[in-house]
Amino acid sequence: MATTITKPDTLVGKRIKRKEDPRLITGTATYVDDIQMPGMHHACILRSPHAAARIRSINTHAAAGHPGVVAVFTGADVAGVGPVPCGASLPGLRVPHHSILAKDRVYFVGHPVAVVVARDRYIATDALDLIEVDYDVLPAVADPEKALAPGAPAVHPEWPDNIAFTYHQEGGEPDKAFAEAEVVVKQRITSQRLIPTAMETRGVVAEHRAGQLTIWSSTQIPHLMRTLVAMMLGVPENLLRVVTPEVGGGFGSKLNVYAEEALMGFVAMKIGKPVKWIESRRENYLCTIHGRGHVDYYEIAARKDGTVLGLKLKLIQDLGAYHQLLTPAIPTLSVLMMPGLYRFRNVSADIIGAFTNCVPTDAYRGAGRPEATHGVERMMDLLAVELKADPAEIRLKNFIGADEFPYATATGLSYDSGDYAKPLKKALDIVDYHHLRQEQARAKAAGRLMGVGLSTYGEICAFGPSPATPAGGWESATVKVEPTGKVTVMTGASPHGQGEETTFAQIAADELGVTMDDVTVIHGDTAVVQYGIGTFGSRGTAVGGPALYFAIQELKKKIVKFGAMLLDSDDVSFSGGLCVCNKSGKTVPLAAIAGASYRAMKLPAGEQPGMMATYFWEPPNFAFPFGAHIAVTEIDRDTGQVAIKRYVAVDDCGKIINPLLVDGQVHGGVVQGIGQALYEQAVYDDNGQLLTGELTDYAIPKASMVPWIESSHTETPSPVNPLGVKGVGEAGTIGCSPAVVNSVVDALSHLGVRHIDMPLTPERIWKLISAGGRA
């Protein structure tokens, strides 16, 4: 007999368009550059054209005297301001002093040297040209492996080996595993330097008025930034307000505290007028953090039947010249995730962090996990080739089983939940894998180069338990029912495009029985919102969501108490926006309850007036999303150009709150993954000049270069939080690049190609085809 299950009609789980989009697409949103204030001045920053040089002298006389210029500051003027902070700590980490303006030496092209403040931006820019800096140019090193070679120029003279830290981690018995292995495969794999390229560059406005300093900044972490900038400037934290207006993309590049944020605060206090600095695209490329920058040496040990035994990694991280907020921590995330989804019981990893005369690297979408995934997914393919096994089979054979969770990895993590075969099988079904391989064989016979590439990724997100996160890994939420029954949510996660104004409204509306229009989500102003950590590491919904959920549960207790008082009953429940007396069936709506709580004519015993609750949620663990991506490619034999014919992404990010937003995150992530796989690379020449200094040379994928992305999902809830959610902000990027590269290598493997480093430019591929053709 058929049973009908009536599912409550919830907003969570529905494809709902984003509440924030109308203002974003009609140009009515406010970004930092939209802020205008009476008396506002404009700052421009003089930056070093050299990657390494001593500053003999700086003459600012002409600039300071230029009509319209009100002040010029150099390193000497800001000596009292604290250094740009590094939040990561590792044993023996060497931390160079990172002053907000260069003192007597510059370390990378773009290093800030002086700031000009003028009536308008044109004058300030003109005056930059009038500053004379006498540089004694020094040899520079821009490549991490060259930096580690004997005799390389020292980036920081006090550490001539250019080593910022070394780090070792192992689990199980890696040496034994390799000794007993029947097969060992080795490969050098790089993850090139990338430029995050948020559509909105950074920008800061600062105003010092009546003893209070306010800084508007395009950042992902307003509260952390307030704490750290207050310390840098020696300003009491409670007299510093940080406001994050709309943020036009961050991708990790705004998960930072930058020199300019403190510098503008300093300037505003000095000149007593509001000041604005807007980063140009060129500055953005030179001075905002870059991502990736790995040279990895991998070894995989296995049995002939394809069972993996061990994985070894030597990782060289290009750090750049300084540590920004999390710079040295990023490669440690790669190590944590190096086993991927497989039963690697024996692993060992060594990291060498190398200083170079380049802008620092730091978190860029995926932060350490795309590198790890790229490594292990390439190695699984190399093993499959070595054993003449099918790449899907070898993955299925080695996956951690669905019944093995929570699973303790050899790198010390506890994977929360998973069913790794499920998305892979679904993806294989979608592409009709069996027939696809037949089609590939026919293509090959006809002389065409067609490839099928798999990537089964796992990632660590929902950062994270506080002991594992530099500045606390919890998140906060406040929920208020206003006297009229409208709901205000304040989240400490500072979403900047991810869509939590929508998903959090869905959660609150479901829980409180109101409509989404009744809910407003506020974030990004330290004067309004309780302390929070921010949005990064796919944590907005996965940590901020549960914080909201728990705040609402607290509030519901109060709602029920007021409801009971108003209904004069001791047996009431709250659902659908009503308190119901379970005996009489009488109801009182939320608005009436809220109104009564504020009028406070009468209060339930022991209750305070008002209807508000705040919750700081500490997650017990990370969450571990996973998925399978398949790329089908065809290569132009004559030119080496890659066409992605099909792209299938099956992602499992736990419980889905809004499929439309999840698809959006996957699409954006995959596009950035394709960017890394095929197009993007920050190129420094041997002298440390950034050759990809503008969008005319740094190739981010355009809409016309992106294939149709077939996105679908499996849903394996996380036990870590009551919503069952994981995170999806970075999944697309993490899963993508190995799928594309595996596909291209697969297309060329019969020509003797084993591996290609990214980006897979046509020329690189053409050279391999030409060489293979001869071989």
Place this chain on the structure above:
Amino acid sequence: MISQSFEYSAPRTLAEALALLAGGDAKVLAGGMSLIPMMKLRLAAPGRLVDLSRVPGLTGIREQGGALHIGAMTTHYEVESSAVLRAKCPLLAETASAIGDVQVRNMGTIGGSAAHADPAADYPAALLAVEAKVTLARKGGERTLAFSDFLIDTFTTALEPGEILTGVIVPVEPAGAGVSYQKMLQPASGFAIVGVAARVHNGSVRIGVTGLSGKAFRAAAAEKIFAETRDVQKAAAAVPLGVEANSDIHASADYRRHVAAVYAARALNAALSRAS
């Protein structure tokens, strides 16, 4: 970045424009798609911009005496979508459609592209293949030059200081001619790594190549080989021979030469398939 200050004039007649150009370091402003970015980066700092957008007679396409006269201020989009050009000089329309993106095509002009002489610009390949002419105006006079004589070198043309390029003249293609423009894109800028324009008629072929070297050129040796052998591969292989090829982070000289031969073959084959 933002530009240095400059004067801006929008003359209403050609004579006025020429007068404004005569003094000091003035520059013509057409679509601004090449000039403005250079000014914003402060690589260029002209003292005055003379905007041609309000000068009458510099836009539009008209047919006269077996030739098509295209005003210098005609945008890439207008060229791409012109019914007259599509029918009578399809190579130019096809080439225009390969330039940049929609925004660039809506602003950039054929005169600006020709005058700028960017070594990776698309138009020059086609203008050479159709044996275009350009008209140049100066105070009290006008002259007409073959485009091949006009284009001198990297960013260098026969334009004298104070001269304005007023139009481009292309012959009406005879019935039976087949054309094609094939371009490999530089993925960041959208400019050509290599672009090859081919035009065949009655067994003879003209090949214009851009992006390969410091300036666009006619591949004369390849044209000759084709005339003698009708062998597409042989002719295409000759396109890069003896050319000092460009090299940059996007493509080495060797690769560019190789791509030039491949794209020449593609352009030739496509043109042949459209010819009758």
Place this chain on the structure above:
Amino acid sequence: MKIGGAYTLAVPQQRAYSLLQDPDVLAQCMPGCDHLTRIADNEYEMKMKMAISAVQGLFTGTVRIADSHPPSSFRLIVEGSGKVGFMKGDGLLTLMPEAASTEVRYEGDVQVGGLIAGVGKRLIDVTARLLIKRFFEKLAEQIALQPAP
């Protein structure tokens, strides 16, 4: 960036060599350069006004001649900087006698930095070649103008 090439000058080796060492000749042939001021033996101060397309830049710096092996080779080191960036060219010029003329082979390295390196990369290679070409064309003109002494 590596550069290299060869030009043939219609004068014998010895003459070609002395022309190439003559600061007045160098000044006239270097695009945008009016004159070279001697600051030391074989070292000159230069001012160069470059104008390529709409790009204009004033470079100041030095021209130095080193490792002279008359009449067959020497090094030419040009360093300059200006608002749009800086550049350093270091080239070995080798003069090969060919009957009544001389083939001048050059091989060297050009470094650029600052704005032009970051935003004009696409054009640096072609521009460097254009400037070298103009240099030798000018030199050929000079040779044609002045009858051999």
